[in-house]
Every structure is written in C-alpha cells, then in structure tokens.
Amino acid sequence: MVSDAADYNTKMRIGMWIRKLLCLVPIQIARAENNGMVALKDGLQIPSHVSYVDSISLANLMRFGFYDVVLNSWRGKIRVISSMGKQSSGKSYLLNHLSGSHLDVSGGRCTDGVWMTITTSEGDGCLYVLLDFEGLGSFERSEQEDMLLSVLNAALSNLTIFNKKDFHLDKDTESAFSCFHSGINLLEQDKKLFKGLFYIAIKDVDESDVLDLIQEFHEKISPICSKSQENFILKMYDGKFEIAVMAPYNRAEYYHESLRELAQTVYETDSCYDNGSIFLKDLKLIIAQIAVKDWSSVDSKRVAIIVDIVRRNLMCAINMGCLSPTNSDEEVQELVSLDTQVEVPDMPLVVGESMLINFRDSGLTLVPSKESSTSSSIRDLLAQIRLKLEAVVPRKGSNIDSWHSMLERFLSAVAERRLNRVQRWISSNTMDFCGNDEVES
Ligand SMILES: Nc1nc2c(ncn2[C@@H]2O[C@H](COP(=O)(O)OP(=O)(O)OP(=O)(O)O)[C@@H](O)[C@H]2O)c(=O)[nH]1
Ligand SMILES: [Mg+2]
Structure with a gap:
C-alpha cells in the first residue's frame, strides 16, 4: 500500500517535471498580417497547398506542438492570463516575473503576434495559460490588425493585464481603447467568452503619486463604462476592470509588492474552463473564426465541432470500440x-x-x-x-x-x-x- 502511494507520487512528480520541461519554450499561436489574422500550425504558417473550407476545418488543422498534449491531458481548472498594451511597455517582462515563464524580452520591438506558454501552480492546483500579445499601435500593424488581436485576447482571457508605462491616460491609450471598442460586436458573447477582468497596470509609479493616478484613471474610465451599453469594458470584459499601480521595475517593491498584489488577483480570478481540452478547442476555434472572418456564434461552432468528431469517429467506435487512430x-x-x-x-x-x-x-x-x-x-x-x-x-x-x-x-x-x-x-x-x-x- 505504502509502496503504491510512493510509486504514484514519484510518477506524478516525474509527470510534472516533464510538463515543466516541455513548456519551457513558448510557442507562437497566431500572427496579424494583411489586415487579418493568420492561424499557425506548430508555430509555422499553414502551407498554401493545404486547403480548408471553413473555420472548423481550419481549427482542425491547427497544432501547438507539445502544448496540445499538455492541454488535452489536463483535467483540472485553467486560468488564462494575457498581457497587452503599447509596444515595449514591459508586457512579456511582467508575465515572466509573474509566472516564471520564458517569453522573449528586448528593448526594441520584440513579440510578434500571439505567444503561448503554460505554468502550473502547486498552491491552487490550477494550470495557467499565459498569452503574450505584440504591442498595440506599432507602425507595422494596421488598426484592424490590432483590433483583431484585442478581440482574440478579450474572448479568451480570464485576466487581461493592460500595461501602461507612461503615467497618464494619453492619446495612445485612448486610441487603444477605441480600437478595442471597434471590435465589440464581432464575436457574439456566450457563457464562456468575454468574461475576464481588465486589469490596468500603470507602471513606474512612485509611492507619492499612487492615489492621484488611481483617481485620474477612475475619473476617465468610469464615464467610458457608464456612457452607454456599447463600451468595450462592458461588452468584452463583463463590466469588470481594476486599476493598479506598479513600482518602477528597477526597485525591489516591483517584485515584492506590485507583482505579489497582481499574483493575488490572478489567484482570485474566475476560471471559465473546467479542463485543458475545452480551452484548447475554444482557442483554436476562435483563432480560426477570426482568421476566416467567420462572425457566427461560437457556441453553434462548438456544437458543429462535436457533431463532426462524433460523425468522423462513429464507424470506428462501432467497429472497434475506440476513436479512429490519427496515425x-x-x-x-x-x-x-x-x-x-x-x-x-x-x-x-x-x-x-x-x-x-x-x-x-x-x-x-x-x-x-x-x-x-x-x-x-x-x-x-x-x-x-x-x-x-x-x-x-x-x-x-x-x-x-x-x-x-x-x-x-x-x-x-x-x-x-x-x-x-x-x-x-x-x-x-x-x-x-x-x-x-x-x-x-
Ligand atoms: N520603465 C520600465 N521598463 C520596463 C518595465 N518592464 C520591463 N521593462 C523594460 O522594457 C523593455 C521591453 O520589455 P518587454 O517585456 O520586451 O516589452 P514588451 O511590451 O513585451 O515589448 P513588445 O513585445 O516589443 O511590444 C525591456 O528592456 C525591459 O527591461 C517597467 O515596468 N518599466
Ligand atoms: Mg513582448
């Protein structure tokens, strides 16, 4: 009995170690290009000779390397945390220091498209999916491309960290918000999508400025939320937003206080995904829908995917009592x-x-x-x-x-x-x- 339990614990530990090892290298899952979104297979563009007829067949073609295996085998809760904001606002740096991930960080333009990595927390037994987005408002991107990236982000994230490096709510932030606003009616909301928290992280703030800045942001954001039913915080984030200030990143308070506070919010974030496979299916489906600009209801597509899988596997299920082998x-x-x-x-x-x-x-x-x-x-x-x-x-x-x-x-x-x-x-x-x-x- 004791040796069985010890055996099980050893296997669990080895399993966790392998999962950590496999997830050390983040993977690019989508790119923005030519006013659209490009779905990727194992980090590469799907070759032009591979054809697909609709979002469901495109979603079936998408692969995310080992991440597919890790997500498909995860039976526990999932929380999706993403980082957005202007170029070089410390989005990737913040995710790395929050979660121990290894996303690329650099002084120049760095993240391209959307990158995914995964970490687990032994504390709450949850799997954390981290989505790192490229900077908004760069010269290389059109407004439409930024808008599509923000729709993808808001649809899937349980917590979106909006990084804001220069203190005040300036023109860049206003144009980022208006870009989010222009995407509010593209994908229909449903019980799982667009349910995250919009967390505005104002960076490099001295302690003496904290209260003034929070008040300034509240004063400017509250009217956006109350103006009408048609605002991005209400439609894309279920009306949930939080404003937090962060100490300069070269001070110990950034790591000991600001990041800890954020980690606490992350722990308290509601999760919409009961297991990894549900999330993976939604992730692929939404990227595929945005890529082919299919704005029909995601829920109807979920049904169609299940029907398609059952139909494709039915003969094998009857003949052999299992699903059709893929190889x-x-x-x-x-x-x-x-x-x-x-x-x-x-x-x-x-x-x-x-x-x-x-x-x-x-x-x-x-x-x-x-x-x-x-x-x-x-x-x-x-x-x-x-x-x-x-x-x-x-x-x-x-x-x-x-x-x-x-x-x-x-x-x-x-x-x-x-x-x-x-x-x-x-x-x-x-x-x-x-x-x-x-x-x-
Ligand atoms: N001033 C300041 N700099 C930061 C902060 N966090 C990170 N940096 C620095 O900003 C630079 C860019 O960091 P990244 O994390 O790559 O920024 P990013 O927003 O992911 O950049 P892109 O992916 O190119 O949009 C790096 O040199 C970091 O060391 C911060 O809170 N304040
Ligand atoms: Mg980055």
Whole structure:
C-alpha cells in the first residue's frame, strides 16, 4: 500500500517535471498580417497547398506542438492570463516575473503576434495559460490588425493585464481603447467568452503619486463604462476592470509588492474552463473564426465541432470500440466525453450468475474492415472470444451443451456491450444540445 502511494507520487512528480520541461519554450499561436489574422500550425504558417473550407476545418488543422498534449491531458481548472498594451511597455517582462515563464524580452520591438506558454501552480492546483500579445499601435500593424488581436485576447482571457508605462491616460491609450471598442460586436458573447477582468497596470509609479493616478484613471474610465451599453469594458470584459499601480521595475517593491498584489488577483480570478481540452478547442476555434472572418456564434461552432468528431469517429467506435487512430502506430484512443475527457466505462463481461470475464471492449475489432479478409477475421475473433470463456469456464465432455449456450450468450453480451458503450458515448457528447436539429439528424 505504502509502496503504491510512493510509486504514484514519484510518477506524478516525474509527470510534472516533464510538463515543466516541455513548456519551457513558448510557442507562437497566431500572427496579424494583411489586415487579418493568420492561424499557425506548430508555430509555422499553414502551407498554401493545404486547403480548408471553413473555420472548423481550419481549427482542425491547427497544432501547438507539445502544448496540445499538455492541454488535452489536463483535467483540472485553467486560468488564462494575457498581457497587452503599447509596444515595449514591459508586457512579456511582467508575465515572466509573474509566472516564471520564458517569453522573449528586448528593448526594441520584440513579440510578434500571439505567444503561448503554460505554468502550473502547486498552491491552487490550477494550470495557467499565459498569452503574450505584440504591442498595440506599432507602425507595422494596421488598426484592424490590432483590433483583431484585442478581440482574440478579450474572448479568451480570464485576466487581461493592460500595461501602461507612461503615467497618464494619453492619446495612445485612448486610441487603444477605441480600437478595442471597434471590435465589440464581432464575436457574439456566450457563457464562456468575454468574461475576464481588465486589469490596468500603470507602471513606474512612485509611492507619492499612487492615489492621484488611481483617481485620474477612475475619473476617465468610469464615464467610458457608464456612457452607454456599447463600451468595450462592458461588452468584452463583463463590466469588470481594476486599476493598479506598479513600482518602477528597477526597485525591489516591483517584485515584492506590485507583482505579489497582481499574483493575488490572478489567484482570485474566475476560471471559465473546467479542463485543458475545452480551452484548447475554444482557442483554436476562435483563432480560426477570426482568421476566416467567420462572425457566427461560437457556441453553434462548438456544437458543429462535436457533431463532426462524433460523425468522423462513429464507424470506428462501432467497429472497434475506440476513436479512429490519427496515425498507424498510435495506441487505442478511448471513447471519452469530449468536454470532460471522462472515459465511457469499459466494464468486464458478466457470464452465468456472477462470473466476470475481463475482456476489454476498446480496440476489439467486432466488424472487420473492408480491406481485411472477412471470413478469417471473424474466425480469429470467434477463437479469441472462445478462449476468453474457456479460461474461466473450461469446456468438458460433460458440459458441452450448456457450454455452447453459454458461448452464445457471451457472444451476444460482447455485441450488446459495444452498442451500449457507443450509445453512451454519443449521449455523453450530445446531451447538452438536445433539441438541436443538426445534432438530432
Ligand atoms: N520603465 C520600465 N521598463 C520596463 C518595465 N518592464 C520591463 N521593462 C523594460 O522594457 C523593455 C521591453 O520589455 P518587454 O517585456 O520586451 O516589452 P514588451 O511590451 O513585451 O515589448 P513588445 O513585445 O516589443 O511590444 C525591456 O528592456 C525591459 O527591461 C517597467 O515596468 N518599466
Ligand atoms: Mg513582448
């Protein structure tokens, strides 16, 4: 018992260490270009000969290297923290010192597009996704490109840190806010998107100026929020904003006080994502929707993605009790609820009164593929099933008749279990969309 627990702890520690190692290098996930957004695959542009017809097929093409694996396997909560603001306002520097990430920092124009990295917190068992955005208002970018980046940011972030280096609410900040404003109606809000906190971090502030600056910002931002229902803080951040001042970054207070205060806000931030896979799907879908300028509801796309996955995997689920492998040497991918990643149980079979036979349903080919010889596959399958039964109930001259009827029942149980699992897999993935015509069909 003790050694099992020790074994488990060692495996957990090794798992965490590997995750940390894999996430040391941030990955670029999107770029802004030609008044649009470019979706990337493993940090590179998708080659022009690879075609896609809509946002869903583009989202299916996108990959984020090891981050896909880490996010897909994370079953706990996720918090998404992002950094925005003018060029060289210390956005990447702040995220690095807040989370221990390794985003590029430089005196000149540095971050291009959107970069992602991940850290975990042992304190609250949450996975932190950090999104680092390029500087707003640079000569290389058009207003439309800045606007699309800000829509992506606001849609996904649980906390957006808006970095402001020069004290006062100046023309640059006003034009950044008006750029955010111009994107407010592009993507529809829903229960998960546009729910973050807009955290204005005013940098390089001396203690003597703190109160004056906070008051100045409140006086200028409050009218923006109360002017009408159509303002970016209300529409993109659910009306939530906070103003914080930060000590100059070359003073100890920056690290011991300002960053600590921010870390506390981060810990208290609401998370909208129950696991990594839900977040990853939304991240890819939203980048893809912005890239192809598809402004239809994200929720309807989520439904379409689930329907598409269920449809693509249905035959394999029926034939083999698992999802279709994406490459030939991939191990069996279990039937799971796509939102929670919880597996549809693969139960042992009950024979006779209470005898259990451990015979995995996942990966068991009950319907041979068209390419394989049907008669030999069925013969192999029958032999396999017969052996399983014989191992538990040996076939003897004395019980030959009852043994054969038991084999018949066992065969039906194998088939019934498959149908049952596939039906439960479909229901677990579609129960939230009951009444939706596309799902019903
Ligand atoms: N004055 C001041 N400088 C800072 C602060 N934080 C970082 N810096 C410096 O500002 C420079 C730019 O930092 P980055 O973190 O690369 O800035 P950025 O906003 O990510 O820059 P881009 O990605 O190019 O838009 C670096 O030389 C940092 O050392 C700060 O709070 N105040
Ligand atoms: Mg940067």
